[in-house]
Amino acid sequence: MHRGKGMKFVGDSRVPAERNPNIPKDYSEFPGKTEAFWPNFLLKEWMVGAVFLIGYLILTIVHESPLEKKADPTDAGYIPLPDWYFLFLYQLLKYKYAAGDYVLIGTVIIPGLAFGALMLAPFLDKGLERRPSKRPIATGLMLLGLISVTYLTWESVVTHDWEKAKTQGKIVDVSFDENDPGYKIYQKQSCVGCHGNTLTGGASGPSLIGTGLKPEEIMKIAKEGKPPGMPPNAFKGSDDELKQLAEFISKLEQK
Amino acid sequence: MLQKIYDWVDERLDITPLWRDVADHEVPEHVNPAHHFSAFVYCFGGLTFFITVIQILSGMFLTMYYVPDIVNAWESVYYLQNEVAFGVIVRGMHHWGASLVIVMMFLHTLRVFFQGAYKKPRELNWVVGVLIFFVMLGLGFTGYLLPWDMKALFATKVGIEIAMTIPVVGPIAKTFLAGGEIIGAQTLTRFFAIHVFFLPAALLGLMGAHFLMIRKQGISGPL
Numbered sequence: 001m002h003r004g005k006g007m008k009f010v011g012d013s014r015v016p017a018e019r020n021p022n023i024p025k026d027y028s029e030f031p032g033k034t035e036a037f038w039p040n041f042l043l044k045e046w047m048v049g050a051v052f053l054i055g056y057l058i059l060t061i062v063h064e065s066p067l068e069k070k071a072d073p074t075d076a077g078y079i080p081l082p083d084w085y086f087l088f089l090y091q092l093l094k095y096k097y098a099a100g101d102y103v104l105i106g107t108v109i110i111p112g113l114a115f116g117a118l119m120l121a122p123f124l125d126k127g128l129e130r131r132p133s134k135r136p137i138a139t140g141l142m143l144l145g146l147i148s149v150t151y152l153t154w155e156s157v158v159t160h161d162w163e164k165a166k167t168q169g170k171i172v173d174v175s176f177d178e179n180d181p182g183y184k185i186y187q188k189q190s191c192v193g194c195h196g197n198t199l200t201g202g203a204s205g206p207s208l209i210g211t212g213l214k215p216e217e218i219m220k221i222a223k224e225g226k227p228p229g230m231p232p233n234a235f236k237g238s239d240d241e242l243k244q245l246a247e248f249i250s251k252l253e254q255k
Numbered sequence: 256m257l258q259k260i261y262d263w264v265d266e267r268l269d270i271t272p273l274w275r276d277v278a279d280h281e282v283p284e285h286v287n288p289a290h291h292f293s294a295f296v297y298c299f300g301g302l303t304f305f306i307t308v309i310q311i312l313s314g315m316f317l318t319m320y321y322v323p324d325i326v327n328a329w330e331s332v333y334y335l336q337n338e339v340a341f342g343v344i345v346r347g348m349h350h351w352g353a354s355l356v357i358v359m360m361f362l363h364t365l366r367v368f369f370q371g372a373y374k375k376p377r378e379l380n381w382v383v384g385v386l387i388f389f390v391m392l393g394l395g396f397t398g399y400l401l402p403w404d405m406k407a408l409f410a411t412k413v414g415i416e417i418a419m420t421i422p423v424v425g426p427i428a429k430t431f432l433a434g435g436e437i438i439g440a441q442t443l444t445r446f447f448a449i450h451v452f453f454l455p456a457a458l459l460g461l462m463g464a465h466f467l468m469i470r471k472q473g474i475s476g477p478l
Contacts, residue, residue, distance in 0.1 A: 070403065080410050
């Protein structure tokens with residue numbers, strides 16, 4: 001390239017007027033069977049990417065992404081579970097010496113040491129050797145970390161109550177007429193406090209959808225209660241209203 | 256025609272050196288699976304980037320429907336999942352991509368670790384890579400809340416409770432993340448902002464530095 005005196009520019013810009021031919025570098029002097037990234041190797045990467053994308057799309061179509069029912073902060077019985085890649089940290093806190101009085105060991109000390117060492121690995125393992133077998137301490141610690149993470153994740157998965165997890169967050173699809181006189185009575189009475197706005201139950205009352213009960217049976221429960229949760233004389237109103245309410249509830253069915 | 260347009264732009268802006276710097280570099284034999292099949296271990300970093308691009312694109316489409324408030328968030332996701340054409344695919348790709356990107360990044364980290372590729376002169380690139388790992392975990396944590404379903408709310412509650420046990424930093428982190436005492440409306444908008452603006456900005460910056468360093472130093476030699 002032309003440098004110094006006599007350089008020519010495009011207009012008053014800083015772009016040199018002298019054109020360089022647009023040819024790739026010569027790789028023949030590099031060792032081994034070197035290949036140009038553009039476009040040769042990129043094409044191969046592109047093909048690998050396409051195959052990967054097909055697998056990815058199949059996964060997406062076969063397993064629909066999960067969606068549980070809308071968040072309800074009052075549901076105290078819900079067993080929470082983080083996404084799978086946080087399970088090992090979550091499981092760690094279930095052990096005696098990483099919980100309770102020792103919780104700092106589980107939340108700060110162990111993860112801090114592990115992730116701190118990971119981050120500072122180049123400064124802790126300064127030797128010139130690169131082969132895993134020639135640096136046994138680094139390799140050993142990494143293997144120990146891998147085994148621990150795998151073990152903790154495994155333990156977390158096998159101790160989780162998957163049966164309950166399947167049902168606890170399920171979307172209950174009910175449609176009922178909100179203008180039904182029965183529903184209006186339901187809202188005015190104390191029922192709504194425990195059985196919820198959508199009659200799907202809550203912390204202290206079961207769902208009223210698809211009970212399979214006859215109106216007479218519902219009237220009886222509303223008056224006499226049902227141990228342990230349902231108190232007697234919960235319903236305060238006229239017999240006509242009670243009948244309307246009972247008929248409304250007995251008609252509710254899960255779709 | 257295309258060549259003429261290219262020449263016209265190139266004459267004025269001299270773009271050839273720019274893209275040659277990015278794209279014109281040698282691929283050594285030892286990382287090329289065409290020559291040594293075991294070199295497929297070098298794919299994981301590229302696949303991480305590939306999934307990240309998919310995450311950004313699918314996320315952009317998700318925000319066309321998603322509403323970050325506690326009244327409408329769940330309804331908007333439900334609508335997206337069940338009513339919008341291909342909504343289930345776009346959300347599915349974002350959901351599964353979040354897991355796949357962790358897997359690929361994990362494998363990439365292991366490859367670099369066991370090959371000792373983080374040693375001098377590549378220490379800084381390793382540190383930036385670990386920071387990318389943390390940002391990705393942060394994206395996973397904040398993204399988990401956004402559908403505002405049962406598992407989202409309760410997992411976030413537990414996560415923030417765990418963070419609260421850390422002395423000094425914990426309560427500050429809680430105030431920053433939750434935006435108050437309870438996990439509610441403020442938390443959702445904050446997680447949305449962190450998931451969609453703060454962390455992706457950090458991620459793009461870190462990835463830029465990651466790629467700049469690898470282009471400057473070249474890939475580490477064979478063992």
